[in-house]
Amino acid sequence: MKSNTKKRLIAFMLCMVLVLSSATSAFADEPQNTDSQSQTEAVAEPAADEATGDEAAVNSSEQQQQEEQQPEQQQQEEQQPEQQQPETEAPTVEAPAEQPAAEEAQPIQQLTYEDDNVKITVDAVESGNIPEGATLSVTPVIKQEITDSMSDEEKAKAEELNDQYDHTEKKLNEKAENETYDIAGFLAYDITFVDADGNKMEPNGNVKISMDYKKTEIPEEAKKALEEKNDEQNLDVTVMHLEEDEQGEVKEVVDMVADETKEATVETTETKEVEKAAFVTNSFSTFTITWKKDSATYFKLTLHHVDEKGNELPTTLSSDATLNYNSDISFSDYVEIIDNYDYKYAKVDKISGKTVTSAVTNGSSGKRAKLTLYNGKDNKIETLSYSTTTKNIYLVYTAKSTGSTGSGTIEDTAPQLSHQKYIKKKDGNNYDLTLNVSSKKGTTSSKKKFDIVLIMDTSTSMSNNNKWRNSKTAVNKLIDTLSSQTTVDVNYRLVTFGTTAQIQTNWTTGETVKSTLSNYSIKEDQGTNYEDGLVKTKEALSSGTRADAEKIIVFLTDGQPTFYKSGTSYAGPGSSTSYRVYQHALDAAAKLKCDRIIPVGIGLKSVEKYSYDSYSDQQKVPDSATVLLQNVANKVNATTKDTVFNSDSSGSNLSTKFSEIAADIQKFPCKNVTIKDTLSEYVETTANTKLQLRMVKKTTANDHDTYENQGKQEIPLTDEDLISTNGKAVSINEKNLGTVKYDSAKKQVTWSLGENYELKDDIYYYITITDVKPTTSAEEKYKTDKAYTNTGDSNTDASADGNYGTMGNANDSSSGKKRFPFQ
Template structure:
């Protein structure tokens, strides 16, 4: 970049290959503590122009307030030394904040406002900033442009050179001049960081100057990178701080908690350093005003950096805040044995129970797992939502000579439902139907009635040509959250086009290009909204010409070079634990669409969960029971096939041999009890894949230890928590355990497995057991009563005998 120059002014240099003293023009506007200087070649403008500049106030940025009559620009023409004050804005800055926050190639729905310009002759430069106006502490935003004599905005015909000189006392406390960054917010709503800037610091007049080139004007924002810090704490679910080493985090180890670059991001889940006995649950932000927001998934530098930072809980709604407005980012942890959320751990169904069938204090402990695909003896609940594109293009034929796409989808759903594609012998299925174009429509909420889906299907597409993926996924998420909590969740998305609309979360309105075409910002919003849904299965199907939906792949491959979400650390599609098969699938006929459904069903039937093991570490209050011979009861392995068929047999006391199947060769499951660690375990061969519909169980006979029995005998009470409350068994752990008082049977019990390259650990619920109290035989009470009767009768007999004897005497 050439550096502007002028011999008359030491802070401006124009290189000879760009302009000289004779052919260069200099424009200057002085604000309070800020000077804007533009040096332009002689051919940069084809008419007389005036440079206009004004600093944007905090209210204008935060609240989209339009300047009223009387708000001033400061202006200067190149042909005169007279400095004129402009009495009103030439254009609205209504969209400034939206542009700052969105950074998209979007076009706002609102119209631009144009006002007449009135000049005040012979005005004297003064402080044009109203005493009531306040400005952001962490940035300076300037609306800069040129106007001709008719007050029309004029852009330069060639590159010009800009100097923005700022008094050092206007910088935020702690900001370093070398950290200055400049962003250009253009009229087409795009934001560009100006990479090639020159910075000079003048110690004599205590100022800094930024020099850069541009070929267009609008809003320029200066920010200072070293100001934004995030304070991180590790806490339990009650808010108590947990000791941790923050130096394990690169942001603290390398940057002392500061965000130094405009693309810095924090994905809280990635800050999990591993705390013994605890597991990461979620993140929350605690704001300085007392507001607490749970389930934060991303914190990053605000895109335009006007306020500095922003966070989101769903990837689409962003909350912007300044560097002093967030007190802490808290990473919340819970005990390892607490119940997990479903995401990432959805491929194993597990249960743990204790029962005392003989009422002799010896409990049958059973740990069971299956791969959540359902079976004829134990159906899985499954919620399936069809999200159908209803934009106007769906009225077009799926291919030449064939039916319209809306009709093809209708006929395909009729076959899918009536021909029992989702086996009703394996699943209890509820269905829902949602249409999406510019806005979503719920045609059928959750129902087990298949005919309701068909009868409520829209017969024709809407007249709306745009589609907002984001709104469709948000509505789907709402329905899933209101569905069955224990159901597998499947979303099938059918569309014939890429997204063209996204939601402006400041206004709630749709935004996109003026012409109907693909919007990367719309896809980014859609990706975030999809990521927020806690799904087990997501399948996308493109209809018709593949060129119309060539970006659909971004919903199931966030690492694709064309994916807008690529680079958001910790946020990937598909999300962990979500099965997508070979999505996106493509169909250009009814029969082809039915084939895609069959592929989807085959994916459901081929889930590969492997490297499985179960461990249960008994507590100090539980032990393996002994039989009448004083020997420990052996562990038992039990495997039940999907239809109750025999699957194998014991070949030793602790080994169960499974017969071969299409998925697995002959395999041995091995049970073990480690007396030193009091750990029960069940090991599968490393490459063994859990069979569809199988139930795998390990059983042990356990009883309370002498410690538990002595505790109960001396106090008459069961185990207590540290806060003095009674220990009770988790729900669903057996008739004598579920919500009953007792002693925990285990410290931890977990199942480990691999799914889609991820190693997963999930934890079983905790049951309780009680000491055996030998009942007093009912015969004792009977014998005592008879003894009393005998004594009484004896006394009466003696009395009667004595009385008769005296009478005879």
């Protein structure tokens, strides 16, 4: 019995050895780099459970041997007489080592691609779905910089890959146009099978593609979108498939995560860096890991304060009204009190357009957002949607003549100074009355000369979103504004730059520049070459300028530099900024010399950096396109270097900015200025009345004006020096600012700043007479006449219907009447 048992155990163990020694498995070959594009191929092999011919023969022989042994052993056991077991301990046999749990199912067919960043595996869902003899080809679609050191073949390959990247980006953005999101960035891969001759092959059925990243990945654009996102914006990651027809043209872009049949999943970190992705497909082409962001829509209404002829009027408020979802505004809230003008109405698009009173957005965000312009409560004039998010609104004012009330005056024999007068209500029936002045350049007898180079971006992107049209309109506005002035003499020269730059005109008149621009069309396939534009600007300034003219450069662009000069040709990534491109732009700017550089951007955002630069070189390139442009401008050898003005994405507010530029360059440092302010017969001072003199500095940044007090001096109206013949010395912020005196008989303040004091740019000089009130005769006249026929300055407090002035006393019958002017 013991002998039979031992034989059976030995036979069993021999069988196990044979079985284990005959087990086989097959794996795909290690991936091989076949070219500079990291294109890798792997050969399909049979999976482990599909035995080869030799393996099948061995397995069959072993099975037959075992089957023959089993009946013989069974017969011997049956013939063995049953014996009583002795009470001695039975012999022990060591159990074989613990076997692992059942192995996971081996793939039917599998191919693998691997590079430094990602491992991509293709598994057949069913046997035969990977064609026999097929190899796997994967090409990461990444932008490459084309350099002179490349061979012609390398350049051709790089250009082909760049074209594929641009095409992929275009198709993704086209899909987003009909969705509620925008494309924040993507990683693209061209995946296919090829046969032994290199011909592309499609799967015979569904295959599963798995992507395992060795380190988490996120495109730079998506990273910046994540950093800049607001509360209404989310970032999502999906897989897109650019499905092609039989001719290789993209017929549809499929969001594979949204399509349940694709069984697509994407795993990311909390910061939206991709770790893994998987999906099922039965066709190959370009696949992308795509970052999507909510397209939160903000409508921007650019407000123009104009007279009835369309001339811009001086204002201090912001020129824009921005609305997102669930917002509404009334245009009357944006009306300014402008000296000698009354507000009349608001018009859309032009001063002869339709009248509008308010704007209201719906409750949707993103691409479903809408803004409706109304005239009155229910009369809809126009509705804007996602594709059109900007409008020009003209707030029209009508000129009015001043009446017999007192008004401040400016005395200066040559320059015309801008001034403004307004009143502020205090407690009770008391008011503060203020007059301010600032300076401008130029006189009719001695015109200020300007030689202005207009350097304009003509890259292909300028043809989008009305940017080129709005740019031309803005330049025309600058030219027309300066042409209307009798105190300046301006010559212009036009330079354009795309992939390369050209000088379009000699030194000429504004009308010639306007005509040249009207006939200019943006060309296809044009990049942005800052360097060549700046080189041509230097050439333009090198001849024909006037010795006594102020040299000004206005640099207008909608994007980051993507090319640089390379000998007589050009080089660069084409759609991103390499450190070399950036440095070439800085070097060219450093060779320029002028009196003033004015950099202007159109919708500048974050900089797309060249991915093939080293990390240290990428860090040298600014993240912000606005900062990059500012750095270039700061390199110019200019007396004045303006802060970059960055308009909205369409440049709809450029005209306002260029009008401001025209006004700003005319500022003239004036001397021998005297400011007078006279109170009318209907105003009287009180025991608390003081004279307050102030200096305020105006600063404009990001299209927003801020005012900073530079100091003030307050003098009681009873001060002996103030009412003396010589007046009282004025000193503000340790600066001697002449003398001021008050004539009580004439109720007149006179501030003489002195013969040697020159008005400073961007400094406003204020006279405020505090705590004045209407006289009794004013109230009596109003009660008697039931109206007030004289008209005060428009820069006073106003009622909703446009009447200016102040109310009567609370206990007076006139208190129920509309306001009347008194200053």
